[in-house]
Amino acid sequence: MSTSNQATKQEDEAKPLWRYVSKLRKTVIGGNFEIKCNICEVPFNGSYTRVRAHLLNFSGVGVRVCSKVTP
């Protein structure tokens, strides 16, 4: 399983917003994660796309935006 571990590490390094959330665990379906925001402590399910939408206040992605993040 070393190959998949390396892939995950590279993916995390390429997506710096992961540092602002906690990945609680991987969900069974679709490679998403149970995620909790470290800033506002709101939990949600999803991928990095949703993390980014939450932290950067993107609308239309189906995740509530972070109420406490600052630009």
Ligand SMILES: [Zn+2]
């Ligand atoms: Zn948040």
